[in-house]
Amino acid sequence: MEFLMPHFPPAQEESLISWLNRFGQFHCGLSLNAFLHFVGIPLQELHMGRQEVFSRASAISGQSVENLKTRSHEYLSDRRFAYRGETFFREFLLRSSVTFCPACLLSDYNESGTGAPKFIGRTEWVFRSVRTCEHHATALCRTAQVRGSELALNISAHAPDQERLEKLLKQAPLCKPSALQNYIIARFEGHKGPCWLDDQQIDLASRATEMLGACVEYGAQVPLTKLTEAEWDSAGQVGFEFTSKGEEGIREGLELLFKRPHKNAGQRGPQGVFGKLFQWVQFRNNDKPVGPIREILREFILDSFPIAAGTDLFGEIIPWRKKHSVASLSAHTGVHAKTVANALAQSGMLPKDLYVVNIRQTVPAGPAEELIEKLKRAVPVAKIPEYIGCTRSQASLLIENGILHTVIQDTGNRTARYKGVDLVDLHQLISRMRHFGKPVQVMSQGEV
Numbered sequence: 001m002e003f004l005m006p007h008f009p010p011a012q013e014e015s016l017i018s019w020l021n022r023f024g025q026f027h028c029g030l031s032l033n034a035f036l037h038f039v040g041i042p043l044q045e046l047h048m049g050r051q052e053v054f055s056r057a058s059a060i061s062g063q064s065v066e067n068l069k070t071r072s073h074e075y076l077s078d079r080r081f082a083y084r085g086e087t088f089f090r091e092f093l094l095r096s097s098v099t100f101c102p103a104c105l106l107s108d109y110n111e112s113g114t115g116a117p118k119f120i121g122r123t124e125w126v127f128r129s130v131r132t133c134e135h136h137a138t139a140l141c142r143t144a145q146v147r148g149s150e151l152a153l154n155i156s157a158h159a160p161d162q163e164r165l166e167k168l169l170k171q172a173p174l175c176k177p178s179a180l181q182n183y184i185i186a187r188f189e190g191h192k193g194p195c196w197l198d199d200q201q202i203d204l205a206s207r208a209t210e211m212l213g214a215c216v217e218y219g220a221q222v223p224l225t226k227l228t229e230a231e232w233d234s235a236g237q238v239g240f241e242f243t244s245k246g247e248e249g250i251r252e253g254l255e256l257l258f259k260r261p262h263k264n265a266g267q268r269g270p271q272g273v274f275g276k277l278f279q280w281v282q283f284r285n286n287d288k289p290v291g292p293i294r295e296i297l298r299e300f301i302l303d304s305f306p307i308a309a310g311t312d313l314f315g316e317i318i319p320w321r322k323k324h325s326v327a328s329l330s331a332h333t334g335v336h337a338k339t340v341a342n343a344l345a346q347s348g349m350l351p352k353d354l355y356v357v358n359i360r361q362t363v364p365a366g367p368a369e370e371l372i373e374k375l376k377r378a379v380p381v382a383k384i385p386e387y388i389g390c391t392r393s394q395a396s397l398l399i400e401n402g403i404l405h406t407v408i409q410d411t412g413n414r415t416a417r418y419k420g421v422d423l424v425d426l427h428q429l430i431s432r433m434r435h436f437g438k439p440v441q442v443m444s445q446g447e448v
């Protein structure tokens, strides 16, 4: 095979696009677009990272395909790409934004000597969650989408002049890479990290971390589109504190959001409490998965809010209700909220002191519904003789001896309803007595 000689290897960390640009300049004095045309690599194919590009670039340069693949995203399908063994959705790549570290470019500039500047685009600048240069502890500069005939990732075509770079460097905030960025880079390098993150696609792990972090750091109703790159970076840092601890850590983060006070009654539902995090999972305009954070958030919501059976939560109908609030139980059973609250407090499902009952407090739906249904069927103690055919003193004895129980074990001076006995219990008592009893012609002595 004939290569263009002499060998012109990519610089350390240099992206395929950056290197091809310098390669064309070095060997043919051509711009990237002209060189690609000359060697028969369609620009769009390079932008996409198609397989043919790697083999063609390898054939003309003598660099191995494996080496070139560590310098570019690879096309898998219209939605999925790969890089160093990780696959992800295309949104994880910012192929149409110009991203650079002003300090890195200034150093390229200074090393170019008297000739034309030879800028080197670093491979990992293209990833959405990479926002800091680890060599210079400097925030990367990132533009919005650029259009035109030049690839945004061809940094030489877009690099500012020296004076502007110096100005940008002065303005760039000094910062360390976020914990999320460190995780992403380490994962690309093949290192193992927290399992909950490792067990999902890298872009989903990253997005879940940033979304949770943004809501914790800037409030659940944070206007996401207005967050700056620096704020997203902090979101990644904060979110990682939770997601790196897996399910337990994420529940901790959700608990933090849940416990924040909400003055507005309309904001006490899951959408109000989890804000953008909830909306991100609930309102999907594509079938791209959210990842395992969805299940954790769903469980948390079902455990903490009175969500009715039949509700559509994250695209799934809730088959049965897990929790009731006083209000939902009252609506469900048709019993006045105060009565419901009293009954729950007396039975120990809610704190005894009703004044401290938190409006958002919930109780397990099954036992709570059962309790209120019993209450609805309760026969006041005074009416028991009439129901089962006994005397008042016999009725009292049945209760005192624990053969019958009042619906709510109550020592306070409550209304007759609370002191009633479930009608079902009365029926059971009678059927038990009939089962064990024997019909007699004549009453034996001492019997009534």
Ligand SMILES: [Zn+2]
Pocket (backbone or CB within 6 Å): 101, 102, 103, 104, 105, 133, 134, 135, 136, 138
């Ligand atoms: Zn740098």
